[in-house]
Amino acid sequence: MSSRPFHWLAVLALLALIFLSLAWELWLAPLRPGGSFLALKAALLLLPLMGILKERVYTYQWSSMFILAFFMEGVMRGWADRGLAQQLALAEVALTVLFFVGVVGYVREKRRELAAG
Numbered sequence: 636m637s638s639r640p641f642h643w644l645a646v647l648a649l650l651a652l653i654f655l656s657l658a659w660e661l662w663l664a665p666l667r668p669g670g671s672f673l674a675l676k677a678a679l680l681l682l683p684l685m686g687i688l689k690e691r692v693y694t695y696q697w698s699s700m701f702i703l704a705f706f707m708e709g710v711m712r713g714w715a716d717r718g719l720a721q722q723l724a725l726a727e728v729a730l731t732v733l734f735f736v737g738v739v740g741y742v743r744e745k746r747r748e749l750a751a752g
Contacts, residue, residue, distance in 0.1 A: 638690075638744035645687055645695070645737030652705065652730045653680045655723065664720040680705070687738075692745055695738045702738075706731040 660666070660674035683701060686694025709727035716724055 636744055638741050638748060641737050641740035641744055642687075642690055643737075645734055645741060648730050648734035648737055649680060649684060649687055652727065652734065653677050653684075655726060655730060656680065659720075659723045659727075664716075664718070664723055676705075676708075690741075692742060695742050695745075699735060699738045699742075702731050702734050706735070 656677035665671040683698035712724035
C-alpha cells in the first residue's frame with residue numbers, strides 16, 4: 636500500500652481537529668460565554684501542520700506522541716461534560732485516533748517504500 640492515503644488521512648484529521656477546537660471553544664460550547672482561552676489549544680495544533688503537509692517523517696513521528704494530549708483531553712471532557720460539549724469531546728477523540736492511525740500508517744509505509752528502493 637502507498638503512504639499517500641495515510642498522508643491525506645493525517646492532513647485531513649489535523650485540519651478538522653484545528654477547526655473543531657476553534658469552533659468548540661469560541662462558538663459552539665465554550666467554557667465561558669463569548670469564548671474561552673482554551674481556543675489557543677488550536678494554535679498548538681499548528682506546530683506539526685507544516686511538517687505534516689511537507690511529509691517530513693520526523694514530524695510524523697513526534698506528532699504521534701504530541702496528539703495524545705488532545706486524545707486525553709477529549710476522553711476527560713467526554714466523561715465529565717454533558718450535552719454538546721460531550722459530543723464535541725467525543726469528536727475530538729475520534730479525530731485524534733484518525734490522526735494517529737494516519738501518522739503511524741504513513742511512517743510504516745514510508746519505511747517500506749524506502750526499503751524496497
